[in-house]
Amino acid sequence: MTASAKDFANTHPSEIWEMIRSGQWTGPTPGMAKGYVQANLVVLPKDWAYDFMVFAQRNPKPCPVLDITEPGDPEPRMVAPGADLRTDLPKYRVWENGKLVAEPTDIRPYWRDDLVAFLLGCSFSFESALIEASIPIRHIECSCNVPMYITNIQCKPAGRLSGPMVVSMRPIPAPMVPKAVLATGRFPAVHGAPVHIGDPALIGIKDISRPDFGDPVPINDGEIPVFWACGVTPQAALMASNVPFAITHAPGHMFICSVKDADYAVF
Amino acid sequence: MTASAKDFANTHPSEIWEMIRSGQWTGPTPGMAKGYVQANLVVLPKDWAYDFMVFAQRNPKPCPVLDITEPGDPEPRMVAPGADLRTDLPKYRVWENGKLVAEPTDIRPYWRDDLVAFLLGCSFSFESALIEASIPIRHIECSCNVPMYITNIQCKPAGRLSGPMVVSMRPIPAPMVPKAVLATGRFPAVHGAPVHIGDPALIGIKDISRPDFGDPVPINDGEIPVFWACGVTPQAALMASNVPFAITHAPGHMFICSVKDADYAVF
Numbered sequence: 087m088t089a090s091a092k093d094f095a096n097t098h099p100s101e102i103w104e105m106i107r108s109g110q111w112t113g114p115t116p117g118m119a120k121g122y123v124q125a126n127l128v129v130l131p132k133d134w135a136y137d138f139m140v141f142a143q144r145n146p147k148p149c150p151v152l153d154i155t156e157p158g159d160p161e162p163r164m165v166a167p168g169a170d171l172r173t174d175l176p177k178y179r180v181w182e183n184g185k186l187v188a189e190p191t192d193i194r195p196y197w198r199d200d201l202v203a204f205l206l207g208c209s210f211s212f213e214s215a216l217i218e219a220s221i222p223i224r225h226i227e228c229s230c231n232v233p234m235y236i237t238n239i240q241c242k243p244a245g246r247l248s249g250p251m252v253v254s255m256r257p258i259p260a261p262m263v264p265k266a267v268l269a270t271g272r273f274p275a276v277h278g279a280p281v282h283i284g285d286p287a288l289i290g291i292k293d294i295s296r297p298d299f300g301d302p303v304p305i306n307d308g309e310i311p312v313f314w315a316c317g318v319t320p321q322a323a324l325m326a327s328n329v330p331f332a333i334t335h336a337p338g339h340m341f342i343c344s345v346k347d348a349d350y351a352v353f
Numbered sequence: 354m355t356a357s358a359k360d361f362a363n364t365h366p367s368e369i370w371e372m373i374r375s376g377q378w379t380g381p382t383p384g385m386a387k388g389y390v391q392a393n394l395v396v397l398p399k400d401w402a403y404d405f406m407v408f409a410q411r412n413p414k415p416c417p418v419l420d421i422t423e424p425g426d427p428e429p430r431m432v433a434p435g436a437d438l439r440t441d442l443p444k445y446r447v448w449e450n451g452k453l454v455a456e457p458t459d460i461r462p463y464w465r466d467d468l469v470a471f472l473l474g475c476s477f478s479f480e481s482a483l484i485e486a487s488i489p490i491r492h493i494e495c496s497c498n499v500p501m502y503i504t505n506i507q508c509k510p511a512g513r514l515s516g517p518m519v520v521s522m523r524p525i526p527a528p529m530v531p532k533a534v535l536a537t538g539r540f541p542a543v544h545g546a547p548v549h550i551g552d553p554a555l556i557g558i559k560d561i562s563r564p565d566f567g568d569p570v571p572i573n574d575g576e577i578p579v580f581w582a583c584g585v586t587p588q589a590a591l592m593a594s595n596v597p598f599a600i601t602h603a604p605g606h607m608f609i610c611s612v613k614d615a616d617y618a619v620f
Contacts (some may be wrong), residue, residue, distance in 0.1 A: 132403075135403065136399075136402065136403045136406070139403070139406045139407070139410070140406070140421050143406070143418055143421055144421075144431060151410055154407050154410055154411075156511075156512070163509075164411060164509065242431065244423075245423070274541065
């Protein structure tokens with residue numbers, strides 16, 4: 087019998103790092119270490135890290151920075167002391183000049199003294215808040231990936247970086263929309279409140295049934311499409327801006343922090 | 354009859370920039386342009402800006418970044434389009450190797466193509482929230498500066514920058530303390546909720562009647578000293594870390610943004 091991510095819902099992040107580091111787990115992470123923050127990874131040469139930080143500061147909803155490592159140091163000391171970002175994610179993507187060149191499970195061969203790692207908040211944190219508020223999440227019901235769309239909302243550029251905002255969409259029963267706004271608004275460090283509610287055309291989405299990333303999900307009668315800023319935005323900006331070298335996590339193969347979702351609630 | 358800051362409580366920030374730029378106003382800014390965000394200014398060579406940003410990201414309560422300019426560009430495009438940070442503050446301080454070398458009213462002679470300006474949130478914003486919640490503010494009652502203290506809470510270091518957290522103190526009647534926490538907690542972008550409530554010795558303050566900066570204020574019977582992270586922290590870290598060149602605002606002579614305090618409320 088093969089283990090599934092949900093078997094590790096109550097496993098501590100430090101044990102999951104060890105499982106991943108020793109090659110015992112190479113799959114996606116959703117469902118593991120329930121209540122702990124899962125984060126997007128972006129690794130860049132120091133030369134590009136400044137532009138990326140300014141881009142994140144100017145676009146905090148899609149780019150909520152949780153931690154930044156010192157150049158060359160793979161340990162995220164604020165959100166996961168003891169972890170090693172070169173080995174403790176199940177799968178990575180290596181990018182050169184905006185093109186995917188490798189999908190390794192260990193990035194030690196690529197590591198350099200000038201690399202800086204950024205961990206960015208991810209929607210799994212606010213989905214916990216939605217679930218606790220008894221709001222159904224369609225892509226979880228459908229066991230598929232969340233649908234994501236490139237919008238006509240331009241991020242504020244910074245230095246050499248620019249790009250459009252990418253959003254994720256969840257259909258919410260109309261009477262529950264205000265509760266969904268409040269429940270996620272408590273978590274500004276992990277995308278926060280929605281950026282748009284209702285008519286997809288108003289933010290440049292032509293066909294809601296054809297997401298740019300992830301999987302399409304049905305929108306039932308009486309449901310409103312609700313759009314949140316998405317952690318794919320910074321990666322999309324890096325790729326669009328022709329960054330010479332970058333490493334990210336592979337989709338769904340996130341880094342699990344040892345801080346909890348609840349630590350990022352404002353109230 | 355001399356004009357006072359309060360005469361300009363209802364003046365728009367863009368008119369105040371013009372007054373300051375043309376030499377008509379060189380005094381402190383508290384009380385001007387009521388409801389608009391007033392900000393701390395830190396100007397650094399690009400070479401130091403990265404360390405400062407990482408320091409701010411790791412220490413968001415004392416260092417809430419509101420805007421960062423592109424190198425050489427004196428316009429804060431996010432929070433005050435049209436303003437010029439070289440001329441639109443009433444007084445500046447120029448620092449070399451941690452020492453104050455000049456207090457000009459115009460920094461155009463010092464400006465360089467590699468300078469980056471940071472605007473940081475300031476407690477005036479959350480004081481408006483306290484006043485709206487009918488919570489008295491002692492240093493305003495006393496018409497003096499807020500008392501500030503160096504604590505034994507160490508900021509998380511970043512690159513070449515380190516230093517202790519500086520806090521401001523306001524005595525609050527005990528029954529109003531929870532309301533003061535909630536009222537300021539709504540504003541995480543401008544220091545947010547207090548960092549400490551009660552016994553000053555627990556955060557290394559030996560004599561509450563002798564602040565390290567600002568003026569002492571009386572604490573009456575039935576009042577609790579409440580401590581908020583203070584925007585002097587990043588300046589103190591810059592000075593302690595022997596930064597070769599920096600420009601800041603002069604105390605009390607803040608930059609007035611054209612965004613409003615209310616824009617930074619989380620809920």
